[in-house]
Amino acid sequence: MSIAKQLINIGALKLDTEQHFTWTSGIKSPIYCDNRLIISYPEVREEVIQAMIQEIQTKFDQVDVIAGCATAGIPHAAWVADRLNLPMVYVRDKAKGHGLNNQIEGQIKPNERVLVIEDLISTGGSSIKAADAVAESGCQVLGIVSIFSYNLKKSIDNMKDSGYQSYSLLTFDQLLDELKESGQFDDQQVLNLLEWRDEL
Numbered sequence: 001m002s003i004a005k006q007l008i009n010i011g012a013l014k015l016d017t018e019q020h021f022t023w024t025s026g027i028k029s030p031i032y033c034d035n036r037l038i039i040s041y042p043e044v045r046e047e048v049i050q051a052m053i054q055e056i057q058t059k060f061d062q063v064d065v066i067a068g069c070a071t072a073g074i075p076h077a078a079w080v081a082d083r084l085n086l087p088m089v090y091v092r093d094k095a096k097g098h099g100l101n102n103q104i105e106g107q108i109k110p111n112e113r114v115l116v117i118e119d120l121i122s123t124g125g126s127s128i129k130a131a132d133a134v135a136e137s138g139c140q141v142l143g144i145v146s147i148f149s150y151n152l153k154k155s156i157d158n159m160k161d162s163g164y165q166s167y168s169l170l171t172f173d174q175l176l177d178e179l180k181e182s183g184q185f186d187d188q189q190v191l192n193l194l195e196w197r198d199e200l
């Protein structure tokens, strides 16, 4: 089953055209994709892990370390790192502020080739920030792999400016196609959502 179908089946897609959800960037959205639910469904997470591994193996040569973006990217990074028998770190959105004051937890060494794993990309701000922290520690960021991207113009521009390659297993456009095919959304709803996304 496609990842789009699986996300729909587990209820990861939330729609609220009246109240709207507030994204981490502050954007108010009628839609919210809760990839965090994936961790509770072994069959779905298995598909996601396998798809991520395939993406990594086809797009990147030699990966030394997998870095998960805190928090929603962490479990996926952990499963992928485990399957590939690679070291893993995770990257906080900022330094912890107490204890060792780390932003990156785990160990990376200068010049290592690091692949960043994120669960979702809206503006790309969070994953780029995590990748920047990895780069600032002297490592080479190979790119960012995420489960889902809204394909916002802003995220495409942000990724381009950052210079990081970014790949997502599923895009908003593909998800809307699936919602239309399954009869859950009609043509007009899909058009409205695409128009809303393109205006952000």
Ligand SMILES: O=P(O)(O)OC[C@H]1O[C@H](OP(=O)(O)OP(=O)(O)O)[C@H](O)[C@@H]1O
Pocket (backbone or CB within 6 Å): 024, 025, 069, 070, 071, 072, 073, 118, 119, 120, 121, 122, 123, 124, 125, 126, 127
């Ligand atoms: O591309 P962006 O505009 O940065 O948005 C995407 C980010 O937002 C969500 O995280 P959130 O801030 O909700 O935190 P969490 O991962 O701890 O749940 C998501 O998991 C991404 O990290």
Ligand SMILES: O=C(O)c1cc(=O)[nH]c(=O)[nH]1
Pocket (backbone or CB within 6 Å): 022, 023, 024, 025, 031, 032, 033, 034, 035, 120, 122, 123
């Ligand atoms: O941009 C976000 O914060 C965001 C959007 C979304 O659909 N899902 C999510 O977990 N975060």
